[in-house]
Amino acid sequence: MKVGLLDSRAARLHGYWAAYLKELGVEVVMPSLPDAEALVLGQNTLPGEALPVQLALGRILALDGVDAVILPQWAPVQGDAWSEALGELLSRRISGLPTMIPVPDSSEGLESAAAEVGLRVSQNAGRVRLALERARIQAAGPKAELPALSVASRVTVGVIGPRTLLAEDVLAGPLRTSVSALGLHGVYSPDLPLTEVLKRAERMEKAESAPAGELELFxxxxxxxxxxxxxxxxxxxxxxxxxxxxxxERLAARQHKPTLLLTVDAGAQPGIWPELEAFRDRITLGAARQGQDA
Structure with a gap:
């Protein structure tokens, strides 16, 4: 059986699923196009949809002859049907797609889901048990530490957004370049340790019922x-x-520090956001004044 695995930098457990499928003995297929070309393919197919959806679709279309595709689940926000049922909605919109298999992208429920996937693609219970044991070391995902918050001669800004945007170089690369070119030190939300992020999220009003994506952003x-x-x-x-x-927008309205809401689209070139430069001037002036007062 040939199983497609999207080469997504936004997926926390990509290494786990790659190792697990290899241990199962199934043939793993990666997208045959570079990310930039896969994105264009997705844009041409679903031009009106959100940027991460277009990238995911382009990668799926760039999988050659697969029987099924492993789709790490996205952390949803309120009212976002795509993040709740990406594979199902894509199959409804595009005919002829391979079978979509949604899987967890966190340790919660991971092993039971992996066991179901293993039986589905290998039909060999003994091999599934052995693959689960061997892949378990990858289940925690890559270790993350708090990034450096200060860099000499630069003012620090936090950049908050969904992993499906900010963790993908093909989507967020121009933004990162622009932030750096303006002399700012950007600390990006996908680079933060998830345990610390979720601990902070406990302070969110009605946290127990909030969607996972909003908890991460908060x-x-x-x-x-x-x-x-x-x-x-x-x-x-x-x-x-x-x-x-x-x-x-709701989250930005709650902040006490200066904020900027910025839309990121495909094909953006560094330096196209004049509001980013104005924001830099605003916070740099504020930092300079604080230094003088001190």
């Missing part, structure tokens, strides 16, 4: 806004993603 904003080195927060919204835009 926790990241709370963590970074509480750091004295962080002078302002940039909230990055994927183009055509109204649900995430609304969630980030």
């Amino acid at each position: 926790g990241a904003a709370s963590l970074l806004s509480g750091k004295g080195a962080v002078r302002g927060l940039i909230f990055a919204v994927p183009a055509r993603d109204g649900a995430t835009g609304a969630a980030l």
